[in-house]
Amino acid sequence: MEWYSILVFIIVGILVFFASGIPVAFSFGLLNIIGLYFFCGGLPALSIVGFSAVSGIANFVLVAIPMFVLMGDAITFSGMANRAFNVIDKLLGRMPARIAVLTVLNAMLFGAVSGSSMACTAVIGKTMIPEMLKRGYNKILATGAVLGGAALDILIPPSIIAVVYASIANVSVGKLLIAGIMPGIMIGGMFILYLIIRVKIQPELAPPESDAPAEKVSAGEKIRSTVHILPLFFIFFLVMGLIYLGIATASEAAALGAGGAFLLAGLMGDLKWVNVKESLTGTVRVSCMIFLIIMGSKAFGQLLAYTGIATQVADAVANLPVSRWWILIAIQLLVVFLGCIMDPTSIIFITVPIFTPIITLLKFDPLWFAIMMMINLELGCITPPFGLNLYVAKAIVPKDISMMDIFISVWPFALMHLMGIVIVMLFPDLFLWLPNMIN
Secondary structure: OOHHHHHHHHHHHHHHHHHOOOOHHHHHHHHHHHHHHHHOOOHHHHHHHHHHHHHHHOOHHHHHHHHHHHHHHHHHHOOHHHHHHHHHHHHHOOOOOHHHHHHHHHHHHHHHHHOOHHHHHHHHHHHHHHHHHHOOOOHHHHHHHHHHHHHHHHOOOOOHHHHHHHHHHOOOHHHHHHHOHHHHHHHHHHHHHHHHHHHHHOHHHOOHHHHOOOOOOOHHHHHHHHHHHHHHHHHHHHHHHHHHHOOOOHHHHHHHHHHHHHHHHHHOOOOOHHHHHHHHHHHHHHHHHHHHHHHHHHHHHHHHHHHOHHHHHHHHHHOOOOOHHHHHHHHHHHHHHHHOOOOHHHHHHHHHHHHHHHHHHOOOOHHHHHHHHHHHHHHHHOOOOOOHHHHHHHHHOOOOOOHHHHHHHHHHHHHHHHHHHHHHHHOHHHHHOOHHHOO
């Protein structure tokens, strides 16, 4: 059978399994077994599944995943995150769209300690959307601020999705985590600027009298309050600072970050057994789910390799009579389309084994390409009709906010994500100098 016929079979099989409601990990597992059996030599070929599954997770780099989850839980139950939010609120003072801006900053801060955009949508949205509505914000602006800010958690380190992507694409985990800092701040800055300008133009969207602080905060109090944000800076340094300085690998830094978070929680008197138990069980649950997906993805990569699909597709694309830049743009547009119908994890596992050899043949920097992919995956989380964060938001917003309101609210933030991809594409050196400083 020709490689393109096998590729069609694989794509149809994936869509059928996803549509049937089978979890991502098991969908890939079933597809691998069926594909290897029929296209790679029958029963003897199935031994590849076991080998790929074990080798896929027998990687020291993946230790970072449970450590990041554990670290985020410790920061949340200790109250460090809430205290940092209050500090940011005081520092903002009086400005247009103050609470909406605070929402985006809170989401970015949550991203720096959790790495989960869906969790951020639920936590920040449950708190900030009712607060903004109570103060007189337009419901679409309020919802969009939460969804836009929460999507940044895929890019802002530490990011679990970045670790998964790097492990599959054979990109340095440490460099990819560091590489997310500049574009994350850039896109977050776009969101904040948009909110301020939008409210300046349409003040009825956020009445100033309902958005002003209850009382003026003195400069001295603002300075004194910053002490509450120092624990998060310390944890962030333990993770990203040590990676950047070359003192620790991503896995070692993640373990130090988790240990540091629990140590600070203990020093603050918030380390209770019930919180520790919930954190450990939650970490095991999330990590097992992710590792099962990685196992399936590795076997899927083996299926593509043994059938020759990855090589054939890469050669066919690389030999197209067009500029390599048009191919790169087409790849990004394809990922944008996939983001409308799939979750980020599924997109990574389907596309990365195919895109990696194409990017290599086209002689593009794989780390630079990974940055654009991370932004694109963020975009997928908030792109109608199937962006996962949209449905998380629907579950926690007041009943008078419809699904159509949620769809409308994300478009400005989706467009700014696209602008971010274009900027990274046009100025690669600007976004690569920081991660390339790592030895």
